[in-house]
Amino acid sequence: MSKRQQRTDTGLANAVVRGVNILTIRNRSLAQSYMESKEVPTPVIERVLDTPALRRKPSEEQVMSEALTSGPSGPADE
DSSP, X not given: OOGGGOOOOHHHHHHHHHHXXXXXXXXXXXXXXXXXXXXXXXXXXXXXXXXXXXXXXXOHHHHHHHHHOOOOOOGGGO
């Protein structure tokens, strides 16, 4: 298994998955800001946002975590 494929930093992987979800639902700027706030390295942010084909599939735990995490409340939630 290549070094890139090994998931040794779970916090970083979770931040990237959340950033990708933000990108899907909101926009690139917000996704990038989120990942920067979680200290995801700039080359990783650029690769994830600029080259979607290179993204790894999220783990089952990450998918479940994202499904259970509530988003910010807004006018549609009231």
